[in-house]
Amino acid sequence: MLRYSRLLLLSFFLLLTGCSNLLVGDKPPPFYIVMDGVQHETKLGSYCWKNGICSDVSGVLDLLENEPPISVKPNEPIQFKLELKPSVVSLAQVEHxxxxxxxxxxxxEIKAPADKGIYYYAYSCWWMDEKEKDTSLGDAYYAFAIKVE
Incomplete structure:
Protein backbone atom coordinates (compact mmCIF):
# COMPACT_ATOMS: atom_id res chain seq x y z
CA MET A 1 0.00 0.00 0.00
CA LEU A 2 2.85 2.38 0.85
CA ARG A 3 4.40 1.81 -2.59
CA TYR A 4 1.14 2.80 -4.34
CA SER A 5 0.82 5.91 -2.15
CA ARG A 6 4.35 7.01 -3.10
CA LEU A 7 3.62 6.40 -6.77
CA LEU A 8 0.42 8.41 -6.53
CA LEU A 9 2.22 11.26 -4.75
CA LEU A 10 5.00 11.26 -7.33
CA SER A 11 2.49 11.34 -10.18
CA PHE A 12 0.60 14.20 -8.53
CA PHE A 13 3.86 16.13 -7.98
CA LEU A 14 4.89 15.73 -11.62
CA LEU A 15 1.46 16.87 -12.75
CA LEU A 16 1.66 20.01 -10.59
CA THR A 17 5.22 20.95 -11.53
CA GLY A 18 4.60 20.74 -15.26
CA CYS A 19 7.01 20.35 -18.13
CA SER A 20 9.94 22.23 -16.58
CA ASN A 21 10.95 19.23 -14.50
CA LEU A 22 10.93 17.04 -17.58
CA LEU A 23 14.10 18.80 -18.75
CA VAL A 24 16.56 16.64 -16.89
CA GLY A 25 20.32 16.73 -16.73
CA ASP A 26 22.80 19.58 -17.10
CA LYS A 27 22.38 19.88 -20.84
CA PRO A 28 20.02 18.88 -23.65
CA PRO A 29 19.69 15.19 -24.52
CA PRO A 30 21.58 13.67 -27.48
CA PHE A 31 20.06 14.07 -30.92
CA TYR A 32 20.43 11.31 -33.51
CA ILE A 33 19.91 10.98 -37.22
CA VAL A 34 18.82 7.55 -38.43
CA MET A 35 19.43 6.19 -41.92
CA ASP A 36 18.64 2.69 -43.06
CA GLY A 37 18.13 1.64 -39.44
CA VAL A 38 21.55 2.92 -38.30
CA GLN A 39 21.61 5.62 -35.62
CA HIS A 40 24.29 8.37 -35.77
CA GLU A 41 24.93 10.85 -32.95
CA THR A 42 25.23 14.53 -33.83
CA LYS A 43 27.26 17.32 -32.21
CA LEU A 44 25.60 19.49 -29.59
CA GLY A 45 26.13 23.17 -30.39
CA SER A 46 25.05 26.20 -28.38
CA TYR A 47 22.30 25.73 -25.82
CA CYS A 48 20.54 27.14 -22.76
CA TRP A 49 19.00 24.65 -20.38
CA LYS A 50 16.42 24.69 -17.59
CA ASN A 51 18.94 25.39 -14.84
CA GLY A 52 20.12 28.62 -16.50
CA ILE A 53 23.30 27.03 -17.79
CA CYS A 54 24.16 28.21 -21.29
CA SER A 55 26.95 27.16 -23.59
CA ASP A 56 27.93 29.16 -26.65
CA VAL A 57 30.08 27.38 -29.21
CA SER A 58 31.33 28.09 -32.70
CA GLY A 59 29.10 27.84 -35.72
CA VAL A 60 28.20 24.66 -37.52
CA LEU A 61 31.18 24.60 -39.88
CA ASP A 62 33.71 25.12 -37.07
CA LEU A 63 31.94 22.61 -34.82
CA LEU A 64 32.13 19.92 -37.53
CA GLU A 65 35.63 20.77 -38.79
CA ASN A 66 37.24 17.54 -37.53
CA GLU A 67 34.16 15.34 -37.80
CA PRO A 68 33.84 12.99 -40.78
CA PRO A 69 30.52 13.39 -42.62
CA ILE A 70 28.04 10.51 -42.56
CA SER A 71 27.72 8.75 -45.92
CA VAL A 72 24.26 8.62 -47.48
CA LYS A 73 22.72 7.77 -50.82
CA PRO A 74 21.02 10.44 -52.95
CA ASN A 75 17.43 11.07 -51.77
CA GLU A 76 17.86 8.66 -48.84
CA PRO A 77 15.40 9.30 -45.99
CA ILE A 78 17.01 10.75 -42.85
CA GLN A 79 14.96 10.40 -39.68
CA PHE A 80 15.40 12.52 -36.56
CA LYS A 81 15.45 11.00 -33.09
CA LEU A 82 15.39 12.99 -29.87
CA GLU A 83 14.24 11.38 -26.61
CA LEU A 84 12.69 14.56 -25.25
CA LYS A 85 10.34 15.91 -27.91
CA PRO A 86 10.83 19.66 -28.43
CA SER A 87 7.93 22.05 -28.92
CA VAL A 88 9.44 23.79 -31.94
CA VAL A 89 12.10 22.63 -34.42
CA SER A 90 13.87 24.09 -37.41
CA LEU A 91 16.45 22.70 -39.82
CA ALA A 92 18.91 24.75 -41.84
CA GLN A 93 21.44 23.67 -44.43
CA VAL A 94 24.58 25.74 -43.85
CA GLU A 95 26.83 26.69 -46.76
CA HIS A 96 30.55 27.53 -46.59
CA GLU A 109 12.44 13.30 -41.46
CA ILE A 110 14.03 14.79 -44.56
CA LYS A 111 15.47 13.33 -47.73
CA ALA A 112 19.17 13.64 -48.51
CA PRO A 113 19.93 15.91 -51.46
CA ALA A 114 19.99 14.33 -54.92
CA ASP A 115 23.36 15.85 -55.86
CA LYS A 116 26.66 14.42 -54.65
CA GLY A 117 28.61 16.46 -52.13
CA ILE A 118 29.02 17.29 -48.46
CA TYR A 119 26.14 19.06 -46.74
CA TYR A 120 26.16 20.70 -43.29
CA TYR A 121 23.06 21.07 -41.14
CA ALA A 122 21.91 22.82 -37.96
CA TYR A 123 18.90 21.30 -36.21
CA SER A 124 17.51 23.88 -33.78
CA CYS A 125 14.92 23.08 -31.16
CA TRP A 126 13.07 24.75 -28.32
CA TRP A 127 11.24 23.26 -25.36
CA MET A 128 8.51 25.77 -24.55
CA ASP A 129 6.60 26.24 -21.31
CA GLU A 130 3.02 25.07 -21.82
CA LYS A 131 1.66 27.55 -19.27
CA GLU A 132 3.75 30.68 -19.92
CA LYS A 133 3.30 31.91 -23.49
CA ASP A 134 6.55 32.55 -25.41
CA THR A 135 8.68 31.20 -22.54
CA SER A 136 11.44 28.78 -23.41
CA LEU A 137 12.46 26.21 -20.84
CA GLY A 138 15.45 25.21 -22.92
CA ASP A 139 16.87 25.45 -26.41
CA ALA A 140 19.69 23.89 -28.36
CA TYR A 141 21.10 23.36 -31.79
CA TYR A 142 22.76 20.22 -33.04
CA ALA A 143 25.11 19.99 -36.01
CA PHE A 144 25.72 17.17 -38.46
CA ALA A 145 27.24 16.67 -41.89
CA ILE A 146 26.33 14.17 -44.57
CA LYS A 147 28.18 13.12 -47.67
CA VAL A 148 25.94 12.18 -50.58
CA GLU A 149 27.77 9.57 -52.65
Whole structure:
Protein backbone atom coordinates (compact mmCIF):
# COMPACT_ATOMS: atom_id res chain seq x y z
CA MET A 1 0.00 0.00 0.00
CA LEU A 2 2.85 2.38 0.85
CA ARG A 3 4.40 1.81 -2.59
CA TYR A 4 1.14 2.80 -4.34
CA SER A 5 0.82 5.91 -2.15
CA ARG A 6 4.35 7.01 -3.10
CA LEU A 7 3.62 6.40 -6.77
CA LEU A 8 0.42 8.41 -6.53
CA LEU A 9 2.22 11.26 -4.75
CA LEU A 10 5.00 11.26 -7.33
CA SER A 11 2.49 11.34 -10.18
CA PHE A 12 0.60 14.20 -8.53
CA PHE A 13 3.86 16.13 -7.98
CA LEU A 14 4.89 15.73 -11.62
CA LEU A 15 1.46 16.87 -12.75
CA LEU A 16 1.66 20.01 -10.59
CA THR A 17 5.22 20.95 -11.53
CA GLY A 18 4.60 20.74 -15.26
CA CYS A 19 7.01 20.35 -18.13
CA SER A 20 9.94 22.23 -16.58
CA ASN A 21 10.95 19.23 -14.50
CA LEU A 22 10.93 17.04 -17.58
CA LEU A 23 14.10 18.80 -18.75
CA VAL A 24 16.56 16.64 -16.89
CA GLY A 25 20.32 16.73 -16.73
CA ASP A 26 22.80 19.58 -17.10
CA LYS A 27 22.38 19.88 -20.84
CA PRO A 28 20.02 18.88 -23.65
CA PRO A 29 19.69 15.19 -24.52
CA PRO A 30 21.58 13.67 -27.48
CA PHE A 31 20.06 14.07 -30.92
CA TYR A 32 20.43 11.31 -33.51
CA ILE A 33 19.91 10.98 -37.22
CA VAL A 34 18.82 7.55 -38.43
CA MET A 35 19.43 6.19 -41.92
CA ASP A 36 18.64 2.69 -43.06
CA GLY A 37 18.13 1.64 -39.44
CA VAL A 38 21.55 2.92 -38.30
CA GLN A 39 21.61 5.62 -35.62
CA HIS A 40 24.29 8.37 -35.77
CA GLU A 41 24.93 10.85 -32.95
CA THR A 42 25.23 14.53 -33.83
CA LYS A 43 27.26 17.32 -32.21
CA LEU A 44 25.60 19.49 -29.59
CA GLY A 45 26.13 23.17 -30.39
CA SER A 46 25.05 26.20 -28.38
CA TYR A 47 22.30 25.73 -25.82
CA CYS A 48 20.54 27.14 -22.76
CA TRP A 49 19.00 24.65 -20.38
CA LYS A 50 16.42 24.69 -17.59
CA ASN A 51 18.94 25.39 -14.84
CA GLY A 52 20.12 28.62 -16.50
CA ILE A 53 23.30 27.03 -17.79
CA CYS A 54 24.16 28.21 -21.29
CA SER A 55 26.95 27.16 -23.59
CA ASP A 56 27.93 29.16 -26.65
CA VAL A 57 30.08 27.38 -29.21
CA SER A 58 31.33 28.09 -32.70
CA GLY A 59 29.10 27.84 -35.72
CA VAL A 60 28.20 24.66 -37.52
CA LEU A 61 31.18 24.60 -39.88
CA ASP A 62 33.71 25.12 -37.07
CA LEU A 63 31.94 22.61 -34.82
CA LEU A 64 32.13 19.92 -37.53
CA GLU A 65 35.63 20.77 -38.79
CA ASN A 66 37.24 17.54 -37.53
CA GLU A 67 34.16 15.34 -37.80
CA PRO A 68 33.84 12.99 -40.78
CA PRO A 69 30.52 13.39 -42.62
CA ILE A 70 28.04 10.51 -42.56
CA SER A 71 27.72 8.75 -45.92
CA VAL A 72 24.26 8.62 -47.48
CA LYS A 73 22.72 7.77 -50.82
CA PRO A 74 21.02 10.44 -52.95
CA ASN A 75 17.43 11.07 -51.77
CA GLU A 76 17.86 8.66 -48.84
CA PRO A 77 15.40 9.30 -45.99
CA ILE A 78 17.01 10.75 -42.85
CA GLN A 79 14.96 10.40 -39.68
CA PHE A 80 15.40 12.52 -36.56
CA LYS A 81 15.45 11.00 -33.09
CA LEU A 82 15.39 12.99 -29.87
CA GLU A 83 14.24 11.38 -26.61
CA LEU A 84 12.69 14.56 -25.25
CA LYS A 85 10.34 15.91 -27.91
CA PRO A 86 10.83 19.66 -28.43
CA SER A 87 7.93 22.05 -28.92
CA VAL A 88 9.44 23.79 -31.94
CA VAL A 89 12.10 22.63 -34.42
CA SER A 90 13.87 24.09 -37.41
CA LEU A 91 16.45 22.70 -39.82
CA ALA A 92 18.91 24.75 -41.84
CA GLN A 93 21.44 23.67 -44.43
CA VAL A 94 24.58 25.74 -43.85
CA GLU A 95 26.83 26.69 -46.76
CA HIS A 96 30.55 27.53 -46.59
CA UNK A 97 29.81 31.27 -46.57
CA UNK A 98 27.56 30.58 -43.53
CA UNK A 99 24.45 31.30 -45.61
CA UNK A 100 21.56 29.19 -44.34
CA UNK A 101 18.78 27.57 -46.32
CA UNK A 102 15.70 26.42 -44.38
CA UNK A 103 14.92 22.75 -45.01
CA UNK A 104 11.34 21.58 -44.42
CA UNK A 105 10.88 18.61 -42.10
CA UNK A 106 8.02 16.21 -42.84
CA UNK A 107 6.99 13.53 -40.34
CA UNK A 108 10.24 14.02 -38.44
CA GLU A 109 12.44 13.30 -41.46
CA ILE A 110 14.03 14.79 -44.56
CA LYS A 111 15.47 13.33 -47.73
CA ALA A 112 19.17 13.64 -48.51
CA PRO A 113 19.93 15.91 -51.46
CA ALA A 114 19.99 14.33 -54.92
CA ASP A 115 23.36 15.85 -55.86
CA LYS A 116 26.66 14.42 -54.65
CA GLY A 117 28.61 16.46 -52.13
CA ILE A 118 29.02 17.29 -48.46
CA TYR A 119 26.14 19.06 -46.74
CA TYR A 120 26.16 20.70 -43.29
CA TYR A 121 23.06 21.07 -41.14
CA ALA A 122 21.91 22.82 -37.96
CA TYR A 123 18.90 21.30 -36.21
CA SER A 124 17.51 23.88 -33.78
CA CYS A 125 14.92 23.08 -31.16
CA TRP A 126 13.07 24.75 -28.32
CA TRP A 127 11.24 23.26 -25.36
CA MET A 128 8.51 25.77 -24.55
CA ASP A 129 6.60 26.24 -21.31
CA GLU A 130 3.02 25.07 -21.82
CA LYS A 131 1.66 27.55 -19.27
CA GLU A 132 3.75 30.68 -19.92
CA LYS A 133 3.30 31.91 -23.49
CA ASP A 134 6.55 32.55 -25.41
CA THR A 135 8.68 31.20 -22.54
CA SER A 136 11.44 28.78 -23.41
CA LEU A 137 12.46 26.21 -20.84
CA GLY A 138 15.45 25.21 -22.92
CA ASP A 139 16.87 25.45 -26.41
CA ALA A 140 19.69 23.89 -28.36
CA TYR A 141 21.10 23.36 -31.79
CA TYR A 142 22.76 20.22 -33.04
CA ALA A 143 25.11 19.99 -36.01
CA PHE A 144 25.72 17.17 -38.46
CA ALA A 145 27.24 16.67 -41.89
CA ILE A 146 26.33 14.17 -44.57
CA LYS A 147 28.18 13.12 -47.67
CA VAL A 148 25.94 12.18 -50.58
CA GLU A 149 27.77 9.57 -52.65
Missing amino acids: NNKQLVVPITNN
